[in-house]
Amino acid sequence: MAVTLADVAARAGVSSATVSRVLNGNYPVAGSTKDRVQRAVEELDYVVNGQARALAAATSDLIGVLVNDVADPFFGLIASALQGEIGAGGTQPGGGKLAVVCNTGGSPEAELTYLTLLERQRAAGVVLTGSTVESKAHTAAVTARLTRLAASGTRIVLCGRPPLEQAEDSLGLITIAFDNRGGARRLTEHLLSLGHRRIGYVAGPAERSTTRHRLEGHREALLAAGLGPDTRAGANALRLTVHGGYDRASGYDATLELLRRDTGVTAIVAANDTVALGVCAALRDSGLRIPGDVSVAGFDDLPFSVDASPALTTVRIPLQDAGARAGRLVMGRQAPPPGGVATVATELMVRGSTAPPSPGRR
Amino acid sequence: MAVTLADVAARAGVSSATVSRVLNGNYPVAGSTKDRVQRAVEELDYVVNGQARALAAATSDLIGVLVNDVADPFFGLIASALQGEIGAGGTQPGGGKLAVVCNTGGSPEAELTYLTLLERQRAAGVVLTGSTVESKAHTAAVTARLTRLAASGTRIVLCGRPPLEQAEDSLGLITIAFDNRGGARRLTEHLLSLGHRRIGYVAGPAERSTTRHRLEGHREALLAAGLGPDTRAGANALRLTVHGGYDRASGYDATLELLRRDTGVTAIVAANDTVALGVCAALRDSGLRIPGDVSVAGFDDLPFSVDASPALTTVRIPLQDAGARAGRLVMGRQAPPPGGVATVATELMVRGSTAPPSPGRR
């Protein structure tokens, strides 16, 4: 079968312990023996058995990364940056961990299953990205899993997901939260300042944290502008909220629904940029122009947003930065933020898809 | 520390061997003892140690997936479908492998490094996706790595990458190739049939297999239309080929370069849809209209392509199907295609971004 440490040791005429020392470079070894060992390793094409090493040393080369959808660039960007950090070091001893990307599809069950699988592999760290399902049962189940993982020394980082209240201090759990609420608020303020009053909102799945935060920011802005739910315009705004998935098709369908409810909407805010594309498509198919007839705004500022036509007004989240930071944190190469929670600022990007409402439609 | 098999055995009042048998369900165990063991497992929150199991049984729960760019939906779609197949089965014994997604960034060195890392982890399978760098040295190095992996029982699947000639038979290596050449040819035929003669081509990186195949298809079409390199129009077409990366910025820059070389191009074919977005942006910024002044075509038919404005004419590759199939193959759940190589057909999708050239510009 495969060549083992013992084979290398025999060939180099040393003990297997010495070979191990040379390989790990964590212990003094004479230069000449080191050379001999290295030559033997090359001649035999030896590759360490990670599992045996992990078992003996109680360490692991795996970092689990849970994402809701690998095919979504939102997660791709985070994962890519994260991997750049943890993968650095290649085959050198110490550096070079492998990212186990787990695609939950937003399913709470899948999330729990993957956490178990990762616990089984004794992952060195786990990063949970993106919105979480806000159900008491699921939060409790996740907290329980994370508690066990943390107890066994697995480093845990939440990225783009709100902190797990009960667990911060006791578990040393680290969170990189996105300021979704603030970004959403500024976005809607922007629309209000342009003069929009009949603003549709295509929200994400109802039970997700990100959905809720963005929606809250939106409503805060309306309230601050004197459009509380008790006012006529405010009540209308509530009627103009449609929930759907974080995908293009949802944006398309939701927009048709919005237009059915009120043909006079002058602006539509989407759950994210992908949804916004669907919104744009539906508007165009309905014979409406952007932003002439209806303004459209997204969220996330994914790379394609600047290329949309017109370019999409959106809220930028520094996903790469956040992913890289999560990577450094899960590797223990960076000090955690005070309190274990860092909130990443979001930035309003005003582009061509938003403009003052046309007098004719107001 | 963590609870082990022995702990469970002690609690259930049986031997650890019996616990192992219950857990793996591959050996007869009395119903009553089975129940007792299962209760003990739950009471203790026992989770098997994957590394120890792997070491003892010489098996692995990991499947490596090499991609050039996780943030690119092209790979995201493949990875997502693939994971759906290999992850099925969850925590049940037998099913539920974990995908280790390795982001090579298109770097040959990174590819080799990851293959070593995966060999180290004794991965159960490895899937290499997307274009490969066509250098003799790299091909040889990859072949050597794959040979070793295959020899140690790792199942290997190539997805969206041309077969490795020398290795097919001897290694039982499986390839799912995309018909890039045929798709590219039909795409250019479409432009020719619309009347275009001055067609720019924004190609991918020069040394990549996919780049080469698509470019060859393009030139085949030109040749078949009597526009060989010896003709005036054909020679011009050669001048109108610019290489760049598979990203949006490359498309943008390359388009500006194309317009510098020939302000009269009536159509531009892009390396892929992402590049095509950059092409569109550059054209618009140059005051040209699509398809009125210049037609644009992409490749891959990524989800956003239908939402571009105008919707992008492109070549569809059934990425999800291919990814799922790769998943089944690497799991050994599906018979390999005859000869070890399957070629996936591609389909021309004609949309709004291509139209006959305007008389004024011809």
Next chain:
DNA sequence: CTGTTAGCGCATTCAG
């Protein structure tokens, strides 16, 4: 600096 000795946690013989 180097060799010897124990396990790491589990699956799997081989007996009973």
Next chain:
DNA sequence: CTGAATGCGCTAACAG
């Protein structure tokens, strides 16, 4: 059907 014993390949004390 069940238990005891052995070893997977490697690292980590512990001696020299």
